Amino acid sequence: MNNQSSHVDVVVVGAGYAGLTAARDLKKAGVSVVVLEADDRVGGRSMPGSIAGYVVDLGGQWVGSNQTHLLNLAKEFGVKMYPQYVGGEHILDVTGREARYKEGEDLPLEPADLAEFNRLVGEIEAVAGKVDVAAPWTVEGADGFDAQTFENWLQNSTTSEPARAVHRLIAQTIFCSQPGQLSPLTAIFYAAADEGIEHMIGTVGGAQETLFVGGAWQMASKMAEELGDAVIVNAPVRSIAQTDGGVTVTSDAGVWTAALAVVATAPPMAGRISYTPPMPPRRDALTQRMPMGSIIKLHVAYQTPFWRDKGLSGAILSDRTVTGMWMDHTIPGVETGGMVGFFAGGHAQAWAERSPEERRARAIEDLVTYLGPEANNPIEYVEQSWLAAPWQRGAYMAIPSPGALTAFGPALREPVGRIHWAGTETADVNVGYIDGAIQSGERVAGEIVKQLKP
Numbered sequence: 001m002n003n004q005s006s007h008v009d010v011v012v013v014g015a016g017y018a019g020l021t022a023a024r025d026l027k028k029a030g031v032s033v034v035v036l037e038a039d040d041r042v043g044g045r046s047m048p049g050s051i052a053g054y055v056v057d058l059g060g061q062w063v064g065s066n067q068t069h070l071l072n073l074a075k076e077f078g079v080k081m082y083p084q085y086v087g088g089e090h091i092l093d094v095t096g097r098e099a100r101y102k103e104g105e106d107l108p109l110e111p112a113d114l115a116e117f118n119r120l121v122g123e124i125e126a127v128a129g130k131v132d133v134a135a136p137w138t139v140e141g142a143d144g145f146d147a148q149t150f151e152n153w154l155q156n157s158t159t160s161e162p163a164r165a166v167h168r169l170i171a172q173t174i175f176c177s178q179p180g181q182l183s184p185l186t187a188i189f190y191a192a193a194d195e196g197i198e199h200m201i202g203t204v205g206g207a208q209e210t211l212f213v214g215g216a217w218q219m220a221s222k223m224a225e226e227l228g229d230a231v232i233v234n235a236p237v238r239s240i241a242q243t244d245g246g247v248t249v250t251s252d253a254g255v256w257t258a259a260l261a262v263v264a265t266a267p268p269m270a271g272r273i274s275y276t277p278p279m280p281p282r283r284d285a286l287t288q289r290m291p292m293g294s295i296i297k298l299h300v301a302y303q304t305p306f307w308r309d310k311g312l313s314g315a316i317l318s319d320r321t322v323t324g325m326w327m328d329h330t331i332p333g334v335e336t337g338g339m340v341g342f343f344a345g346g347h348a349q350a351w352a353e354r355s356p357e358e359r360r361a362r363a364i365e366d367l368v369t370y371l372g373p374e375a376n377n378p379i380e381y382v383e384q385s386w387l388a389a390p391w392q393r394g395a396y397m398a399i400p401s402p403g404a405l406t407a408f409g410p411a412l413r414e415p416v417g418r419i420h421w422a423g424t425e426t427a428d429v430n431v432g433y434i435d436g437a438i439q440s441g442e443r444v445a446g447e448i449v450k451q452l453k454p
């Protein structure tokens, strides 16, 4: 504890994209801020790593063309981008049938199964089209969609096992959850916020279209640089007390008093802070019912992207293997080949307490299944288990348990006295993405500037 103590207008808790954006906007508006970050680095669920001598993202990495908050920030900081490689054929392996297809083509399912898959996407997107993203619990039929699991909905909506299997993989790789751990209303909410399921799983024209040269973390780091001494790392906030006069925020790095606080962490992490007076029942119940998604991200480097010579794009979606999703992650102009993959949802939950060596062996075995024996000889393997990350405890986002959105949804964003909430889970565009985190930071800064400087 270094026992700093001082007064600012606003204390921001968390130096992820949401907290940094909020602080930056507040500072620009002449509001004094301090950002208290629990970790020893900024960026939160966006984090740099290194493999074979080049920088990769261990957290968020892709950006889609509709994610204008993030794109604008990259432009402002002069960060260059490159397209996701989609040459060659993708592999889809579900219910024991492996097939290949090219970018832009239909999924290679039997026609009847494809029709069922698309019908289910259409059902989700039809409801999503009516959703107010800021209040998805108000859509007609919300109670029914929230009172069941996505798995129950799949079981009751189709008899096509391949269609169900692809939707299960979507639950795992997009929501980092098992289909029994979220409700159809959550899928509808995300589809509404992120331009539909097809967009969320898509590459060209979708959310995995583009990457940042040097990684997606850079813009967070540049915002923190700009904020300078106002960002304090190794400063876990333990408690927030509020009175009619202001807030007192106690962290391991000291105590700050302020007019207002912004908690810019994922809801379950916000629920670990001690509040005086205690949170109202609805807010506390919400944070109890929004567990983090489960994801372990993997990077594997090879001498060359040898799969490209075999006519493969590197994109793999599979329910045969444990690591269910892979993409080519070869950086343009670099000789070495890169693959990025995931233990997602239940697989991440099952493998989180095994050793990195065991996970590496399993990941390589899975890659050999699809890319051939050359995959046995990586030059490096790097992983990040987000379930184990002490101040994030999972990713990509916190997923409401069935019933939580309709019962407690309004508490996501509603300020509690002098405490405001930000974070990608509170966004009303691109919820769950970096773009949503930035939008939430902008929204909260706007709310506060209105309050402090009417």
Ligand SMILES: Cc1cc2nc3c(=O)[nH]c(=O)nc-3n(C[C@H](O)[C@H](O)[C@H](O)COP(=O)(O)OP(=O)(O)OC[C@H]3O[C@@H](n4cnc5c(N)ncnc54)[C@H](O)[C@@H]3O)c2cc1C
Pocket: 013, 014, 015, 016, 017, 018, 019, 036, 037, 038, 039, 042, 043, 044, 045, 046, 058, 059, 060, 061, 062, 063, 235, 236, 237, 238, 264, 265, 266, 269, 270, 273, 295, 296, 297, 386, 391, 392, 394, 395, 396, 397, 422, 423, 424, 425, 432, 433, 434, 435, 437
């Ligand atoms: C593996 C992975 C892949 C992803 N892929 C993509 C992608 O391709 N594209 C995309 O757009 N998004 C992706 N995401 C999601 C994206 O990274 C997140 O949506 C975004 O970074 C969330 O930002 P945030 O500011 O809302 O929250 P966070 O980044 O979680 O920031 C919250 C901060 O609060 C801190 N904190 C927590 N508790 C306390 C406390 N008590 N006191 C002080 N500080 C505290 C945390 O350490 C953290 O730094 C991915 C995430 C992961 C992990």
